Amino acid sequence: MATPLSLPAPAKLNLFLFITGRRPDGYHELQTLFQFVDFGDELHFTPREDGAIRLLTEFEGVPAESNLIVKAARLLKEKTGCPLGADIRIDKRLPMGGGLGGGSSNAATTLVGLNRLWGCDISLDTLAQWGLTLGADVPIFVRGKAAFAEGVGEIFTDANPPESWYLVVVPPVSVNTGLVFQADDLKRDTPKRPIAEIQPADWANDCEPTVFKHYGVIEKVFSWLLEYAPARMTGTGCCVFARFDSQVAAVATQSLLPPQWQSFVAKGVNRSPLHERLAVCD
Numbered sequence: 001m002a003t004p005l006s007l008p009a010p011a012k013l014n015l016f017l018f019i020t021g022r023r024p025d026g027y028h029e030l031q032t033l034f035q036f037v038d039f040g041d042e043l044h045f046t047p048r049e050d051g052a053i054r055l056l057t058e059f060e061g062v063p064a065e066s067n068l069i070v071k072a073a074r075l076l077k078e079k080t081g082c083p084l085g086a087d088i089r090i091d092k093r094l095p096m097g098g099g100l101g102g103g104s105s106n107a108a109t110t111l112v113g114l115n116r117l118w119g120c121d122i123s124l125d126t127l128a129q130w131g132l133t134l135g136a137d138v139p140i141f142v143r144g145k146a147a148f149a150e151g152v153g154e155i156f157t158d159a160n161p162p163e164s165w166y167l168v169v170v171p172p173v174s175v176n177t178g179l180v181f182q183a184d185d186l187k188r189d190t191p192k193r194p195i196a197e198i199q200p201a202d203w204a205n206d207c208e209p210t211v212f213k214h215y216g217v218i219e220k221v222f223s224w225l226l227e228y229a230p231a232r233m234t235g236t237g238c239c240v241f242a243r244f245d246s247q248v249a250a251v252a253t254q255s256l257l258p259p260q261w262q263s264f265v266a267k268g269v270n271r272s273p274l275h276e277r278l279a280v281c282d
Ligand SMILES: C[C@](O)(CO)[C@H](O)COP(=O)(O)OP(=O)(O)OC[C@H]1O[C@@H](n2ccc(N)nc2=O)[C@H](O)[C@@H]1O
Pocket: 014, 026, 027, 028, 029, 030, 032, 099, 104, 134, 135, 136, 137, 138, 151, 152, 153, 177, 178, 181, 234, 235, 236
C-alpha cells in the first residue's frame, strides 16, 4: 500500500477585522490581519489508482458531498485532469463555525497536499485562485504567510506581527458567517485606510457588537478574558482569543477558566505549519 502523506491544517486568527463596504454581489470588502497558530487539524492522504475521492472520516452534520475536503479534491482533479484519486482521513480538532477558518484550512491543505501527492506541479498562486471559489479564507491558507488582506480577503500584503501566545476559548455556540454578514446592524462603514496607518492600538473586530448582541455567551467569554489580557473575537466568531507574552502566562489563565468552556493554548506563527511540514518533506 502507498505511504500516506500527512499534513497539518492550522487555524488562523484575524488579529483585526474591519468591514469597509459591501459589493453589489453581497460580499463584503474587508481589511484584516491574518496570523496562523500552531494548532489545528491533521489530514492524511493516500493515493488511489482508480481515480475515486473518498473521505474516510465522518463529519457530524456535513455530508461528504458538501465537505470542503471533497470539494477541494474534486476541484483539483477537474482542473488538472489528473487520473488519480485519494483516500483522505482527518483528525479534526478545530471547531466548525469557530472563526478559526477550519473548513477553509482543510480545503487548502487538500489542494496543496494532493497537488504534491499527484505530482500536478500547479503553482501556489494558481491553487489560491482556484481555492477562492471554495471559501474566502482558502487563499491565505494556500499561501501560508501571515498577511494583511483586503478585497473580500484575497488581496495580500505580507505582514510580520509579533508571534505571541494565545489562549483561544471556544464558546458553546456555532456562528453562521453568512447570517452575520446579512445582519442589519452590522458595522460595515469603517473608512478604508492605507495598511501602514493601522496601528496595533487601532486593532478591533467590526463583527463583535453584532455577534455579542445575538450570542450573549460570546460576550461573556470576551469580558472574562479581558480581565486578564487584551482579547478579541476572530472572524465572525464564535472563538475569542487573549494575547500573552509567554506560554506560561497563557496556560496560567487557562487553568482559571470556568470548566464548561473549551479552550486551547497556541503560538501565533507567521509561516503556516503546512508549509513548514512541506519543507521538511522536500
Ligand atoms: C470573515 C472571515 O472569517 C475573515 O477571515 C472570512 O472572510 C469568512 O470566510 P468563510 O467562512 O470561508 O466564508 P465564506 O464561506 O466564503 O462565506 C460565507 C458567507 O459570508 C458572506 N461573506 C463572506 C466573506 C466576505 N468577505 N463577505 C461576505 O459577505 C457571504 O454571504 C458568504 O456567502
